[in-house]
Amino acid sequence: MIDGILLGLTTVLTLYNLTLVLVGCAVGTIIGMLPGLGPISAIALMIPITYGFEPSSGMILLAGVYYGAIFGGSTSSILINAPGVAGTVATAFDGYAMAGQLGQPGRALATAAYASFAGGTLAALLLLLTAPFLADISLSFQSADYFLMMVLGLSLVSAFASEGEHLKALIMTFLGLALSTVGTDLTAGVQRFTFGRMDLIDGISFLLLAMGTFALSEALMMVLRRNKSEKAPTIPTSGLRLSKSDVNAIVPTITRSSILGFFVGVLPGAGATIASFLSYGFEKSLARDPTPKFGQGNIKGLAAPEAANNAACTGSFVPLLTLGIPGSGTTAILLGALIAYGIQPGPRLIVDEPQVFWSVIVSMYLGNLFLLALNLPLIPYLARLLLMPRSILIPLIMFFSMMGVYLVSFNTFDLYLIVLVAVSALVLRVLGFPMAPLLLGFILGGMLEDNLRRALTVSDGNWTFLIDRPITIVLLGIIILTLLSPVIRRLVSVATSR
Amino acid sequence: MSAFFRLVTTASLLACSLLAAPGHAETIRSGQLLDEVHFLIPAGPGGGWDGTARGIGEALRKSGLVERVSYENLSGGGGGRAIARLIETADRQQNTLLISSTPIVVRSLQGIFPQSFRDLRVIGSVIADYTAILVRADSPHTDFNSLAASYQQDPRSVKIAGGSVRGSTDHFVVAKAMQLAGGTPRSIVYVAYDGGGKAMAGLLTGECDALSTGLSEAIEMHRAGEVRILAITAPQRLTELPDVRTLTETGLPLTFANWRGFFAAPGLTEQRYKQMINTVEAVVETSEFEEIRSRNGWSRLQLSDQAFYDYLEQQEQEIGELMRQLGYLRKVK
Numbered sequence: 001m002i003d004g005i006l007l008g009l010t011t012v013l014t015l016y017n018l019t020l021v022l023v024g025c026a027v028g029t030i031i032g033m034l035p036g037l038g039p040i041s042a043i044a045l046m047i048p049i050t051y052g053f054e055p056s057s058g059m060i061l062l063a064g065v066y067y068g069a070i071f072g073g074s075t076s077s078i079l080i081n082a083p084g085v086a087g088t089v090a091t092a093f094d095g096y097a098m099a100g101q102l103g104q105p106g107r108a109l110a111t112a113a114y115a116s117f118a119g120g121t122l123a124a125l126l127l128l129l130t131a132p133f134l135a136d137i138s139l140s141f142q143s144a145d146y147f148l149m150m151v152l153g154l155s156l157v158s159a160f161a162s163e164g165e166h167l168k169a170l171i172m173t174f175l176g177l178a179l180s181t182v183g184t185d186l187t188a189g190v191q192r193f194t195f196g197r198m199d200l201i202d203g204i205s206f207l208l209l210a211m212g213t214f215a216l217s218e219a220l221m222m223v224l225r226r227n228k229s230e231k232a233p234t235i236p237t238s239g240l241r242l243s244k245s246d247v248n249a250i251v252p253t254i255t256r257s258s259i260l261g262f263f264v265g266v267l268p269g270a271g272a273t274i275a276s277f278l279s280y281g282f283e284k285s286l287a288r289d290p291t292p293k294f295g296q297g298n299i300k301g302l303a304a305p306e307a308a309n310n311a312a313c314t315g316s317f318v319p320l321l322t323l324g325i326p327g328s329g330t331t332a333i334l335l336g337a338l339i340a341y342g343i344q345p346g347p348r349l350i351v352d353e354p355q356v357f358w359s360v361i362v363s364m365y366l367g368n369l370f371l372l373a374l375n376l377p378l379i380p381y382l383a384r385l386l387l388m389p390r391s392i393l394i395p396l397i398m399f400f401s402m403m404g405v406y407l408v409s410f411n412t413f414d415l416y417l418i419v420l421v422a423v424s425a426l427v428l429r430v431l432g433f434p435m436a437p438l439l440l441g442f443i444l445g446g447m448l449e450d451n452l453r454r455a456l457t458v459s460d461g462n463w464t465f466l467i468d469r470p471i472t473i474v475l476l477g478i479i480i481l482t483l484l485s486p487v488i489r490r491l492v493s494v495a496t497s498r
Numbered sequence: 499m500s501a502f503f504r505l506v507t508t509a510s511l512l513a514c515s516l517l518a519a520p521g522h523a524e525t526i527r528s529g530q531l532l533d534e535v536h537f538l539i540p541a542g543p544g545g546g547w548d549g550t551a552r553g554i555g556e557a558l559r560k561s562g563l564v565e566r567v568s569y570e571n572l573s574g575g576g577g578g579r580a581i582a583r584l585i586e587t588a589d590r591q592q593n594t595l596l597i598s599s600t601p602i603v604v605r606s607l608q609g610i611f612p613q614s615f616r617d618l619r620v621i622g623s624v625i626a627d628y629t630a631i632l633v634r635a636d637s638p639h640t641d642f643n644s645l646a647a648s649y650q651q652d653p654r655s656v657k658i659a660g661g662s663v664r665g666s667t668d669h670f671v672v673a674k675a676m677q678l679a680g681g682t683p684r685s686i687v688y689v690a691y692d693g694g695g696k697a698m699a700g701l702l703t704g705e706c707d708a709l710s711t712g713l714s715e716a717i718e719m720h721r722a723g724e725v726r727i728l729a730i731t732a733p734q735r736l737t738e739l740p741d742v743r744t745l746t747e748t749g750l751p752l753t754f755a756n757w758r759g760f761f762a763a764p765g766l767t768e769q770r771y772k773q774m775i776n777t778v779e780a781v782v783e784t785s786e787f788e789e790i791r792s793r794n795g796w797s798r799l800q801l802s803d804q805a806f807y808d809y810l811e812q813q814e815q816e817i818g819e820l821m822r823q824l825g826y827l828r829k830v831k
Contacts, residue, residue, distance in 0.1 A: 189665030198575030344718040
């Protein structure tokens with residue numbers, strides 16, 4: 001392994017490859033900042049440029065683009081509530097609140113930058129130490145286990161509801177689950193709720209729903225509450241160091257979320273979005289009487305999903321590099337790139353092409369370092385965006401969110417759909433319904449259903465798959481504990497108060 | 499504001515220019531057949547269609563057959579939106595090549611989109627990916643007949659994974675093979691995964707007993723000794739895999755190719771039509787194409803014009819027959 005790391009270092013530490021890491025990170029960040037354009041588009045755009053490169057150089061560049069796009073995606077989530085990538089939707093929950101309601105865009109962006117850096121770096125370390133064993137672990141998760149992971153995610157729904165609004169949160173979760181059934185059903189191959197429209201065969205895109213319910217409906221909300229002035233943002237001029245209490249608050253959060261995110265990312269059937277939602281939910285249920293509350297600009301609520309989604313991206317390289325199995329859209333496109341360089345990732349990659357394997361891993365550290373160095377100086381300028389008069393900012397947000405949705409599909413139907421989603425979301429928000437549970441239900445719903453039906457097919461319709469295997473039983477136990485935790489907490493507090 | 503805005507503007511311009519991405523070839527070599535080819539890809543970036551179109555575009559440009567190459571991704575409707583667009587805007591699509599593959603036949607049979615290959619100008623196919631039926635390396639089955647025998651004993655004991663929805667070619671091919679071996683095709687336990695990679699994971703985790711998928715997605719795992727390909731649907735053994743038997747050899751007369759090929763807009767001028775066919779025929783002969791082909795584990799399948807049209811009609815009939823037997827098609831088309 002030491003040989004491998006040295007080989008990776010000697011490959012990456014040439015001026016040429018270092019430049020590629022830098023260029024990749026910069027391009028990725030810029031594309032990622034555009035609402036709607038995420039790592040998939042960014043990498044697809046860069047692949048033709050890398051055709052003439054050495055395979056390891058090409059991968060170094062593309063890996064840089066990947067981290068950069070995830071990193072950049074958090075910026076638009078925080079500043080204008082417009083997630084550029086599904087993985088940064090959870091970032092918007094507290095990040096946007098911190099930047100907007102609390103008027104601390106600099107602190108929010110800096111927290112995101114440090115959390116991403118720490119998440120990515122910790123995960124790269126974990127990858128280095130455990131990649132060979134992890135391949136086996138990732139192959140012990142079956143559909144039944146993925147199903148229970150999604151149930152676990154849903155059981156955290158109360159984490160996404162504000163005080164006393166659990167019924168509303170539940171209603172929105174079910175609405176999200178219902179929306180996730182639109183499109184072609186995988187198990188039966190039947191079209192559901194498509195109303196004969198070709199545009200709905202592939203279902204509703206998560207990004208469209210996120211942009212509609214967050215960015216676009218937020219812009220409309222800003223018009224409605226025009227007169228209530230919020231705190232004017234304080235723009236930091238320099239010195240983006242977090243205060244000591246902030247650092248103390250987020251270090252344990254980042255550590256937990258990075259580890260959770262990494263392991264979720266390693267599983268071929270989960271990914272960065274699930275990782276960020278899960279870690280957000282866990283942090284919220286762990287926190288006692290947080291001030292400010294989660295959803296209103298809590299620093300832990302921002303650090304957790306940011307650390308987790310970066311860690312998950314790194315984790316998703318495990319099945320790609322060790323098994324040749326892409327677990328997400330982004331790694332699928334990276335697999336395509338590797339094949340285009342004449343390299344077939346698979347169990348033999350580490351033996352046949354050690355240079356590619358190790359240089360990608362080493363470039364992960366450098367990529368994270370470069371991203372931090374690139375982004376910290378930019379924060380004061382980015383934060384200034386919020387000083388823009390609303391008459392300019394609101395139309396800009398509308399323009400960018402609609403452009404983002406259109407650039408993904410080039411389908412005008414999606415533009416009508418996002419307007420419909422945004423207007424419905426506006427009505428629901430005015431009535432006090434939260435939007436985050438909707439997205440949670442939607443993203444988990446599709447995977448929940450597919451995995452449940454696969455598990456049932458495999459077990460010939462017997463529900464015994466829930467208790468057949470150790471992993472399933474452990475997950476089931478965690479779910480029961482999560483669901484019972486309020487009861488247990490109350491019992492404990494009653495017992496101690498006596 | 500201005501800094502962010504400038505950044506955003508630069509990035510948008512960059513993104514737009516890259517999306518439109520014409521490869522600028524400086525030199526026009528002799529032997530150039532067309533000035534410009536625009537690839538219409540009926541799926542998002544990064545999939546099989548996208549990779550093939552971009553690979554062939556590169557080969558066209560590098561070999562000097564075409565000066566400018568551009569790409570357009572238009573996903574939706576299982577490819578139907580791109581087809582509809584090509585037909586609607588036919589008079590402006592004189593340089594456009596639409597990439598497609600076997601699913602165009604399946605989906606128009608299923609009525610997912612109203613058009614079929616007959617509504618487009620058929621140019622030609624370039625490559626084929628055969629279907630492979632494989633098991634884990636530790637499986638007791640060493641040939642397809644032994645897998646089929648345990649299927650006949652108890653269809654529920656053989657769970658078969660596939661990388662796309664029920665009613666797709668991954669499903670049909672294995673069902674047909676089981677039927678030819680003497681089993682009932684409708685009792686097959688087909689477990690649908692979202693993509694070939696996840697289906698491979700489903701096989702390796704032990705959730706499923708066999709996998710039906712594109713050969714190019716399985717070839718590396720077979721070489722690494724993690725899985726064993728029991729049979730492929732090629733008409734004869736492949737030089738890349740001399741030890742893997744075809745289904746025909748096993749005594750089951752089933753060949754099936756997932757071709758990838760090109761179509762053009764209806765109403766193309768006869769001259770342009772000939773040029774397009776010549777271009778696609780010529781690119782297959784270049785060393786650049788050969789490199790991409792062997793890298794990806796694709797097989798050659800070069801059919802043009804009428805020959806390709808006849809092939810498509812035959813495939814449509816075969817698949818239609820299969821779909822009716824499996825109960826996926828009621829009305830006779």
